[in-house]
Amino acid sequence: MFKKILVPVDGSRLSHAAGEFAADLARQHGAQVIGVYVIDPFPYIGIGDASAVGLQAYLAEAKAAATQALEDLRQACAQRGVPFAGDTIERNVVYEGILETCDTEGCDLIVMASHGRKGVQALILGSVAQKVLTHAKVPVLVVKPAAT
Template sequence: MYQHILVPTDGSDITAQAVLAATTLARTLGAKLTTISVKEPFPYSAISEMQPVPPQEFYDAQERIAAARVKVVTDAAAAAGVPCTAFTVEAVHAWEAIVDLAKDKGCDLIVMASHGRRGVSALLLGSETQKVLTHCKIPVLVVK
């Protein structure tokens, strides 16, 4: 049925439920997993001297956070005996990075949480999950 499942992670509790569902499904089907955590780009401003955090420090922190998030998924997959590849990607819009990675890696299913909202923009623009559902051409299993 499904051979390659993508499971995005933002480190939230609801995402942990999606990871459990994805690893269980992958183990049952003999599929492999890919996981992604999307890093936010540096918030550049016109007055660079006013930045509270230097760019490299910001990038390093974002990478540490993203790497820790995907490690949780790879550890869960390893415990379940499921092969898993992890990616951390910088993107303005997480949904675009998720859809692009699914296409680039040949995933045939995305398993993701019903809401991993980020800030006020999630209220104004809708959830990343909704955008993946709208723009993705492969099946998406939404875990609530």
């Protein structure tokens, strides 16, 4: 039924759980997993050498986190014998980067984690999962955090 499953990752424990779920689902359907890590652009544009150093440090750390998160997903897929491809992209709006990747890669399902924020925290931080659910043209499977 599914051929390409997009899995947005952020390096969190919840993202890892969603990746494992997606890899299991991909194995059952004979599908490929496409991983994506969306880097927010450097949040400050300043003048002088300090901003250039800050930008380089920010990008180096963000790319290292992306590499680790995608490697984690790659290993989950490899353990299950599932084909995997991953990419790191930079976008101003994370959910738009996820949806753009879905369209570009021809994915027919998005599997992602929800951090389960509630109340004021959800209102202030927003929800990437909610925005993906609202705007996606393909089915979205949201992996919720386990009850504690």
